[in-house]
Amino acid sequence: MNTKIKETQEDIELLLPWHAAGTLSRRDAARVEQALANDNELASRYELVREELGEAIRVNESLGAPSARAMKNLFEKIDAEPARKPASTFNLGAWMTSFVGGFSTRTLAYGATAAALAIVLQAGIIAGVVVKERSGGAELASYGNTASIESGAFVLVRFNPQANAADITKFLLDNKAVVIGGPAAGMFRLRVSENQLSQEELAGVVKRMATNPVVGFTVPSAN
Amino acid sequence: MQVLFARHHVRVFRFVLRLVRDEATAEDLISEVFLDVWRQAGRFEGRAAVSTWLLAIARFKALSALRRKPDAELDEETAEAIEDTSDTPDVTLEKKEKGEVIREALNGLSAEHKEIIDLVYYHEKSVEEVAEIVGIPEATVKTRMFYARKKLAELLKAQGIERGWP
Numbered sequence: 114m115n116t117k118i119k120e121t122q123e124d125i126e127l128l129l130p131w132h133a134a135g136t137l138s139r140r141d142a143a144r145v146e147q148a149l150a151n152d153n154e155l156a157s158r159y160e161l162v163r164e165e166l167g168e169a170i171r172v173n174e175s176l177g178a179p180s181a182r183a184m185k186n187l188f189e190k191i192d193a194e195p196a197r198k199p200a201s202t203f204n205l206g207a208w209m210t211s212f213v214g215g216f217s218t219r220t221l222a223y224g225a226t227a228a229a230l231a232i233v234l235q236a237g238i239i240a241g242v243v244v245k246e247r248s249g250g251a252e253l254a255s256y257g258n259t260a261s262i263e264s265g266a267f268v269l270v271r272f273n274p275q276a277n278a279a280d281i282t283k284f285l286l287d288n289k290a291v292v293i294g295g296p297a298a299g300m301f302r303l304r305v306s307e308n309q310l311s312q313e314e315l316a317g318v319v320k321r322m323a324t325n326p327v328v329g330f331t332v333p334s335a336n
Numbered sequence: 337m338q339v340l341f342a343r344h345h346v347r348v349f350r351f352v353l354r355l356v357r358d359e360a361t362a363e364d365l366i367s368e369v370f371l372d373v374w375r376q377a378g379r380f381e382g383r384a385a386v387s388t389w390l391l392a393i394a395r396f397k398a399l400s401a402l403r404r405k406p407d408a409e410l411d412e413e414t415a416e417a418i419e420d421t422s423d424t425p426d427v428t429l430e431k432k433e434k435g436e437v438i439r440e441a442l443n444g445l446s447a448e449h450k451e452i453i454d455l456v457y458y459h460e461k462s463v464e465e466v467a468e469i470v471g472i473p474e475a476t477v478k479t480r481m482f483y484a485r486k487k488l489a490e491l492l493k494a495q496g497i498e499r500g501w502p
Contacts (some may be wrong), residue, residue: 127478136462158501165488168438169457179349185339186367191337191374231458299460329362 122148126155129162134275135299135329167332170269170300266310267293267334268319269300276327283329288318302334341370345461348394355398355447356398365401369394386466391459392469395451401453434497441491449484456481 125148131137132145150155193207239290268290272281285292295301305318322331345366352369353362372393383447441451455461455469466481467474486502493499 127482130456131463133462134456136456136460136465161499161501162485165438165442165453166457168435169442169453171435172439172442173350173354173436173454173458176350176353178346179359179366183345183349183363183367186364187341187370190367190371194375318351 122155126158128153130166131158133159133166133330134161135271163330167330171332174297178206265304265308266306266315266318268303268305268315268322269295269321269332269334270303270328271300271330272327273329280327284322284325290320300330337370340373340386344390345370345396347387348390350395351391351454351459352398354450356401360494361401362398365394365397368397372397384465387416387459388461388465391455391461392471395469398440437497438488438492439493441488441495443486444491445484448480449487452480452484482495 125145128137128141128145131140137145149159174329177206276284284290285303288303290305292301293304305315310318312333319331319333322328337342345451348369349362349366352365353359356362356365369390372392421460445453451470452466461469462473463477466477470477472480489499
């Protein structure tokens with residue numbers, strides 16, 4: 114019996130990296146959640162996993178992007194290829210099924226969240242403009258202000274897949290944060306202040322945001 | 337093809353770059369990856385995510401390119417990747433923030449361990465998808481990830497970061 118429990122614990126521990134990345138099946142994720150709730154030692158090990166995940170993302174994000182040369186080379190090579198026969202038929206339904214089926218559930222969830230956020234943000238911009246016009250140009254807070262999103266202080270946030278658009282909107286309003294990019298690697302880039310913050314101040318913001326159940330994971334982001 | 341390239345080329349480039357550690361080579365390889373995709377598009381059956389298919393092709397190309405490299409060149413690159421450890425761990429830790437030390441340790445892992453860490457943490461691949469990309473059983477994926485993390489903990493310990501695990 115004890116051997117079986119030990120095997121289960123080891124199995125759960127092996128799954129922690131995938132749980133942190135949000136790529137487990139619903140059933141496995143529930144198993145891990147339950148184990149984390151009942152085992153403080155496992156929960157502290159999970160924090161180490163989350164720390165590694167954050168730094169692994171930062172390592173990869175720091176690699177930059179390929180130059181235009183790669184794309185130029187590719188399309189030159191494609192142009193040099195012998196012409197291919199066009200497909201005799203095109204089944205839009207099958208193509209859509211294959212295209213959408215190519216995305217993970219999580220990607221679709223983030224896509225839906227991003228779409229919902231875009232709608233909310235657009236509504237914010239429109240409301241901001243309308244209120245401003247009606248009040249004769251009074252300075253009202255509007256999160257649609259995109260005048261200078263290049264400067265300020267930024268964080269990367271991965272929202273919990275369970276969070277809905279209303280929760281995320283409230284989180285953004287409460288933290289006076291603006292979504293300015295993403296999702297990339299499942300993370301959104303938020304501007305949390307129009308002014309530059311010190312490393313300590315930004316760490317404080319990240320710490321505060323991390324306690325919000327809407328947030329799955331967050332790290333400071335370079336300007 | 338342009339849409340597919342625009343959507344995936346940065347991630348594929350970063351995956352390849354982490355393996356071959358040379359930007360020009362990585363750029364050449366991603367052109368080859370997407371050319372293969374263009375040629376084989378009819379064979380894609382939609383059983384896996386497109387990104388998984390791309391990463392599997394990219395991995396194969398990167399490893400083939402590494403096999404073509406002269407050993408002397410590889411040794412030189414390996415030597416460059418090894419950090420000068422003239423400072424004691426305490427001094428190293430004082431000089432750098434913890435995150436920086438973790439990032440350096442991640443870069444100091446073997447190619448096999450780096451690859452699995454990147455696939456799981458950055459490319460968000462499930463156990464099944466990693467198994468498909470790397471060509472190993474799912475049980476091996478889990479244990480390889482475990483040993484990669486264990487090695488990372490050892491590297492961090494050598495730099496003065498004791499995490500209490502394993």
